[in-house]
Amino acid sequence: MSDELSKMFAALADPTRRDMVARLAVSDATVSQLAEPYDVSIQAVSKHLKVLADAGLVTRTREAQTRPVHLEAEVFDLMTKWIERYRRQAEERYRRLDALLAEMNDGPAAPGGEDESTTKKGKAS
Incomplete structure (x- = not known):
């Protein structure tokens, strides 16, 4: 799978x-x-199409005298699954970072639902 993805991403570079x-x-x-x-x-366009075809992204068919190029859209599912897996992992890391930053800014929550800053303010008043 990795080799297929490498060809696809290289072709789309x-x-x-x-x-x-x-x-x-x-x-x-x-x-x-x-x-x-x-x-x-x-010829240059044909070379580009060969790279796309070697990566499995396009195919050519024969219709009468023409040879249309067809996008193999289902191949993008493999790329999408790969990207989605890493997107989910990145989002989880960002959620953990957000929680850590919130804790650093707000301080840990005190028992009873009040955080430390609220408790200190209440005593100072």
Whole structure:
């Protein structure tokens, strides 16, 4: 799984490939259609598509005379699960940090629901 993820993330490290993926998320496209907005050759676009295909992110099919490129959206589930696992771990660490910072700022809660600062203020009045 790690090797698959490495290929996927490496393929998406390039902004042109990320843009192609975003465009393919809307609809399939031919290599020529994908090349239109870029100032690069069809061969350069084909190389980008090969990297995406090697990572399992896109496939090419044959429809009459064209070979549309199709985004394999279900592959993103693997990436999403990996990211989600680490997001949950990070959130848990932040919750613990928030609790620690709150305790440092407010002091530990005193028995009876009053914290130390409230108790001192009440005696000083």
